Amino acid sequence: MADYDLPDECLYTEHDEWVRMEMDGARLVVGITDYAQQELGDIVYVELPSVAEEVRDGQPFGVIESVKAVSDLYSPATGTVVAVNEVLADRPELVNEDCYGEGWLVAIEGVDAEVLDSLMDANAYRKYVASRAE
Amino acid sequence: MSLRRTPLYDAHVALGGRMVEFAGFDMPVQYGSILEEHAAVRERVGLFDVSHMGQIHLSGPKAVEAAERLVSCPVASLRVGRVRYGLLCNEEGGVVDDVTVYRVADDALFLCVNAANIEKDYRWLVRHAPAEAGVRNRSDETGLLALQGPASGDVLAAVGAGAAAELKRFAFASLEVAGVAALVSRTGYTGSAGFEIYAEAGDCAAVFSALLDKGEALGLRPAGLGARDTLRLEAALPLYGHELDDTTSPLEAGLGRFVKREAGGFIGAEAIERRAAAPAVRQLAGFELEGRGVARAGYPILESADEGAREVGTVTSGAPSPTLGKSIGLGYVPPALAELGGSLTISIRGRGVQARVVATPFVVAGR
Structure with missing residues (x-):
């Protein structure tokens, strides 16, 4: 099986997104995982919510497109979008090149911390990915 | 399966x-x-690897005559060692498949056919070619x-x-x-x-x-x-199941140059002529997206960007063009909207995105 970069400081969702806490947990930064970007292949378009938009846990909040496919992006938590990565409009390939860094998607605030309990750590997510490959 | x-x-x-x-x-x-x-x-x-594609051979004294009756391009005039692109058409002038015809010998040729259509084409050929045409599926x-x-x-x-x-x-x-x-x-x-x-x-x-x-x-x-x-x-080459199907006329698809125009020349010719004589209903157009996004197959084409604008057509193929760095696509629209330079609106998940009708092929590579 292919090897994926899954940083320990992130939490992971069943929709193949990563979540990183900033500002002592007051802000969540969200992106797609290395597994997701490899599965999708060349990213050509990213559609993100607007700043100040309310997003809901488990609901689609954007779209990511590769050459061949369109995929929904799902919010990992209920909260308010406080920043979106506008660079991706012109450079969607950053999601492939640096999915945990320059290829981040959105930042959300006002999140109920309990929702994070349902997310996976890197080990659990690695097993989750492996279980789907079978 | x-x-x-x-x-x-x-x-x-x-x-x-x-x-x-x-x-x-x-x-x-x-x-x-x-x-x-x-x-x-x-x-x-x-x-x-395109081994999934099919090869159906015709051989014997009736092979060329049978193929002439079955495909839209001229076959008798095709020299040994040459290939022509053509269409297998049904009686209504719709496209059974698009194929290339290889003249292997005076009395032998084969059709290279789409993978999805191998069985359909084979049945069609067996049904419409005489037994002496020696139809054989060698896919x-x-x-x-x-x-x-x-x-x-x-x-x-x-x-x-x-x-x-x-x-x-x-x-x-x-x-x-x-x-x-x-x-x-x-x-x-x-x-x-x-x-x-x-x-x-x-x-x-x-x-x-x-x-x-x-x-x-x-x-x-x-x-x-x-x-x-x-x-x-x-290259704006059609893909069966997208630009072509059993209901599309080769003329709507812009493939008139691969159709023998003398009536009765092949199955479907009369229907194609009849459809050509009536006002055209739709025409395949190539477009470039002017806004962001990718226009995918199946997305609606709207009359305008206005709220509640009428749907006038459908995208048949769309993708980001790696060579041009913009999104391109093909779709059927009323002929008046297929004119070069004209404006189309593609509905991308409910959002109207402007597109411009452009000449095809989108990219001309050295051949």
């Missing part, structure tokens, strides 16, 4: 190909990056590789088939490729220069591996169906 495999299945898996279902076959959509595979074909050379025994891109001739030279460079476009010859008896044809489905190589299924893996091996130094990359699709779309 289990998927069918080409003779190169193991090679694809060994190369790290991402396997997906296509027309009932388990095929590589990409080995690495589709964009890089696309660029390899435009700039150097790419190698595709399973035949492998097919497409070697496409400006360096494709150099790769063939490196495996002992340099004579392929002498072939004119739409010509073919029997040549040894890496020591294997093959039919090499100067044709393709990418819009770039290139060759298609037919070999017995059992010989295919040896040819594939020799081409990969000798081609590496020339920039060759294996390329999957993903790049094949973006390449053919840039």
Whole structure:
């Protein structure tokens, strides 16, 4: 099986997104995982919510497109979008090149911390990915 | 239902190909990056396994006459060693399949057909050709590789088939490729220069591996169906099931130059003439997206960007063009909207995005 970069400081969702806490947990930064970007292949378009938009846990909040496919992006938590990565409009390939860094998607605030309990750590997510490959 | 495999299945898996279902076959959509595979074909050379495609042979004294009656392009005038593109049409003038016709001998030819249509085409040919036309489906025994891109001739030279460079476009010859008896044809489905190589299924893996091996130094990359699709779309080559189906007329699809216009010349000709005489209902148009996004097959084309604008057509194929760096597509619209420079609105998940009708092919590569 292919090897994926899954940083320990992130939490992971069943929709193949990563979540990183900033500002002592007051802000969540969200992106797609290395597994997701490899599965999708060349990213050509990213559609993100607007700043100040309310997003809901488990609901689609954007779209990511590769050459061949369109995929929904799902919010990992209920909260308010406080920043979106506008660079991706012109450079969607950053999601492939640096999915945990320059290829981040959105930042959300006002999140109920309990929702994070349902997310996976890197080990659990690695097993989750492996279980789907079978 | 289990998927069918080409003779190169193991090679694809060994190369790290991402396997997906296509027309009932388990095929590589990409080995690495589709964009890089696309660029390899435009700039150097790419190698595709298209063994899923079918080959239906006709032979005997009635073969040419039968084919003339079945395909839209002239067959009797096709010289031995030459290929023509044409359409199999139904009585209503719809397209059963789009095919290439290879004149192998005075009394023998074969049609290369789409994988999804092999059984349908075979039944159609058997039903409409006389028994003396010797219709035979050799799809399973035949492998097919497409070697496409400006360096494709150099790769063939490196495996002992340099004579392929002498072939004119739409010509073919029997040549040894890496020591294997093959039919090499100067044709393709990418819009770039290139060759298609037919070999017995059992010989295919040896040819594939020799081409990969000798081609590496020339920039060759294996390329999957993903790049094949973006390449053919840039060249505005139709894909059956998208631009063509049992209901589309070849004329609506802009394929009039592949249709013999004398009535009664082939099955469907009269219906095509009848439809041509009536005001056209729709026309295939090529467009470039002016806003952001990708116009995918099936997305509605709207009359205008206004709220509640009427749906006037449908996108049949759409993708980001790696060569142009913008989104392109094909779709059926009323003829008045198909005029060059005209404006279309594509509905992308409910959002109206402007597009401009442009000339096709979108990309003209050296051939």
